[in-house]
Amino acid sequence: MNVRHVPALLAYSPDKMRKVGLVDTPNLFCDAYCLEPGQEQTAHRHGVGDKLYYVVAGTGQIRVGNEEHAVAPGDLVCAPAGEEHGVRNPGPERLALLVVMAPKP
């Protein structure tokens, strides 16, 4: 049994958003997405696979379809399969999200 303490595993890169792999099974993956101010994951879509975002630290903007919303710690958002989605961190703090996707793309 593997207990991952997420706050201790967050890691940032100066060049682009960093993904930290936490759990990977045949059915799903769970990553931490770590964004310095100014970084983003540009909007994209998956034919299959619903994605959940849960904000662990910082503030940011999540886009699903044509809508973009401000998010803060404790916020949960679902990007259903087929919907365009992305996340960006306008700053001023670092942004960390728990991201789950199932099924895997």
Add this chain to the structure above:
Amino acid sequence: MNVRHVPALLAYSPDKMRKVGLVDTPNLFCDAYCLEPGQEQTAHRHGVGDKLYYVVAGTGQIRVGNEEHAVAPGDLVCAPAGEEHGVRNPGPERLALLVVMAPKP
């Protein structure tokens, strides 16, 4: 687009662990599990479906297979399909977890 602010949605019952539905799609569900001190979800297993636990608040004990582990806020645990798993809150605080399951049982 539906942003759920999880800390504001936590709800507890005096009689047993309370599940608060947050996201439900054909591929997965995400609930908050809310446990008063002394409450538990007894160990059980799913033939299909991996379950992720992420501790939002409080401390508790999570069991996967024959192992039980103390968990605290920020801890992430995966109970893979087929493995017996459960959670209990010995107290003294309330325990709140984000729980994702995919595929659904």
